[in-house]
Amino acid sequence: MEEILRLERVSKVYEPNITALDEITFAVEKGEFLFITGPSGAGKSTLLNLIFRAEKPSSGEIYFENRPLSSYPRKEIPLLRRKIGVVFQDFKLLENRTVFENVAISLEIQGVSEGEIRRRVLRILERLGLSGRETQPVRQLSGGEKQRVALARAVINRPRLLLADEPTGNLDSRRTEEVMEIFEDLNAEGTTIILATHDEALYVERHRRVLVLDQGRLLNP
Ligand SMILES: Nc1ncnc2c1ncn2[C@@H]1O[C@H](COP(=O)(O)OP(=O)(O)OP(=O)(O)O)[C@@H](O)[C@H]1O
Ligand SMILES: [Mg+2]
Structure with missing residues (x-):
């Protein structure tokens, strides 16, 4: 098996003395x-x-x-981020831009043609149950809708690694199931996924590896 990610004794200390992560070591296989x-x-x-x-x-x-990530100079970070999609816990969407613009932005920066952008954005919005919302400003959406826009933006680039931080935190149980199915599909298509959640309902019966963090320490490396 091929490794896609490895952390070696990673710590993060916030001043003055909050140890958010304490010597975390683990590896993730591709897929x-x-x-x-x-x-x-x-x-x-x-x-x-x-x-x-x-x-x-x-x-x-x-x-x-x-x-090593420390070897990426600042100007190469956008290249790195093209390979890593992320759904932030607080979404980080452009509230005054439309759904379409939020999802299209990284493709525009890469100079993908307008027709191709339109095709890809509409397809992912449909897959996430957001058809018809293209021209709506994000600030008018519900929390669950914003969450799905954030997911659409994260996967539009077909990233190799997808990071998702509580990606179902604002969804009802039906939408949660739908979004989890999308994650399963993306994973089946080859995307490596790391999903952070405090909701054990998301991983019980899924038979996937689960790492448990507590006070910055990994309980089961
Ligand atoms: N920018 C920051 N400055 C200072 N402390 C921070 C910062 N970000 C996180 N922390 C602290 O680091 C610790 C870990 O926070 P983190 O947000 O990673 O937890 P979490 O597991 O994601 O929690 P949640 O389930 O509530 O999202 C907490 O004690 C938090 O207060
Ligand atoms: Mg968090």
Whole structure:
């Protein structure tokens, strides 16, 4: 099996003295669907933020496709992020832009043709039950709708690694099931997924590896 991600003794300390992550070591195989769980404040979001290079570790190293993240100069970070999709816990959508614009933005930056952008965006919106919402500003959407827009934006690039932080936190049980099915489909298509959640209903009976974080420590490496 081929490794896509590896963390070696990764710690994150927030000043003055909050140890959000404490010497985390684990590896993820290409094609895995990995869950990270643990109580509020355990460090789940911090861990995903470090993998996406939104923040840097205080110590330790993270390897994506065998390359240390610390070796990426600033100007190469966008290239890295093209390979890693992320659904943030707080979405980080452009509230005053439309659904279409939010999902299309990374393709536009890459210079993908207008027709191709339209085709891909409409297809992913349909898959996520957002057809007809294209021209609506994101600020008018419900929490669950925003969550699905964030997921559409994360996967539009067909990332190799998808990071999802509580991606069903605002969804009712029917939408949760639908979104989890989309994750399963993406995984079956070859996308490696790391999903952080405190909701054990998401991973029981799914027979996937589950890492448990507690107060910044991994309980089951
Ligand atoms: N930017 C920051 N500055 C200071 N402390 C932070 C920062 N971000 C996170 N922390 C702290 O780090 C710890 C881990 O937070 P994190 O958000 O990673 O937890 P979490 O497991 O995602 O929790 P939740 O389930 O509530 O989303 C917490 O004690 C939090 O207060
Ligand atoms: Mg969190």
